[in-house]
Amino acid sequence: MxxxxxxxxxxxxxxxxxxxxxxxxxxxxxxxxxxxxxxxxxxxxxxxxxxxxxxxxxxxxxxxxxxxxxxxxxxxxxxxxxxxxxxxxxxxxxxxxxxxxxxxxxxxxPGDRSLGETALLVDDFNAMAERLQRMTAEMTAWNAAIAHELRTPLTILRGRLQGMRDGVFVPNDTQIRGLLFQVESLTRLVDDLHIVTLQDIGRLEMHVEPTHIDVEIRRAVEPMNEALDEAGLAVNLALEDIVVECDATRMRQAFLALLDNARRYAVPGSLVIRAHASGDEVSISVEDAGPGLSPEFSSLVFEPFTRADASRSRKFGGSGLGLSVVRAIASAHGGSAQYRPGSRGGSCFEITVPRRRRR
Incomplete structure (x- = not known):
């Protein structure tokens, strides 16, 4: 039976x-x-x-x-x-x-809902099944996006190396720099995926210590000055001297991701970087002069592998993970990352974190 x-x-x-x-x-x-x-x-x-x-x-x-x-x-x-x-x-x-x-x-x-516990059990099962289906679909999309992002630099590396072996390309400084650039792109993609994945499973390690956040922002801006100048962006710092309990390396990585995002997508103009404290929280924002984001895309801007302007992304590179890394690092500190329209018609990305680490 x-x-x-x-x-x-x-x-x-x-x-x-x-x-x-x-x-x-x-x-x-x-x-x-x-x-x-x-x-x-x-x-x-x-x-x-x-x-x-x-x-x-x-x-x-x-x-x-x-x-x-x-x-x-x-x-x-x-x-x-x-x-x-x-x-x-x-x-x-x-x-x-x-x-x-x-x-x-x-x-x-669920059938007859007069049997309350049984109907609730079926509803919980359906909610679990729906979440499982959504997670599977997201995983499939992630795998496809990762494969797509890895394919381009790997194809370039293989083609260049085969060309050097066959004598088509001369292994000079220009070729070596191009190969190193592709390797760096792969390394950055793997690092970004690692951070986002660890934060999703709650395993992102943090080395928290008192940090002067204005100093870390300047350290992030300094190596980006040349690239920002080439993109026509003039950096304007408005920083308060604030001490935050945070992982300085991770926060600097988030600032670099915000600056790199502005370099890729912002129109030439001023780039205002602010840091100020309000009560027990600290806000760090990066505001450009345009073009801003559409309301439809603004709700998805921190999702992995999303790009607002595919043509500029192809021109300047990028995997669509930068802002996801920003959100992951902000969440790991007990804070959040937001987007809002800037006061000058552009985009304003803001990180908000507590001044003291929540125990």
Missing amino acids: SQRGRLGRQIVLSMGLVSIITMLIAFVGSIVIYGLLFALAPPSAPISPKELLIPDPGDYLVFAILLLIGLVVAIIVASRLARRILAPLNSLAEGARSIAAGDLAARAI
């Missing part, structure tokens, strides 16, 4: 046993009621106490008929109730088997 049949049989037998006990109680109760009726309205002919307590054959026949009718009604009710209980459970079992077989779109049917 299948597991489903055994479960149904157990439910029916349990309800049948309850029904039999209920009918026995009704049987004994009817005798008591008979006794009370005889006590309150005695018959005209005298009856001995022994005859009063012992029913006659006619009474036994009435009790037997009532018991048989009650048992039939109890079995019918128990069977109907068992089907109501089993319908969502069977649907739940079938959904679980379908998901185990690879059909992540399978869902259970």
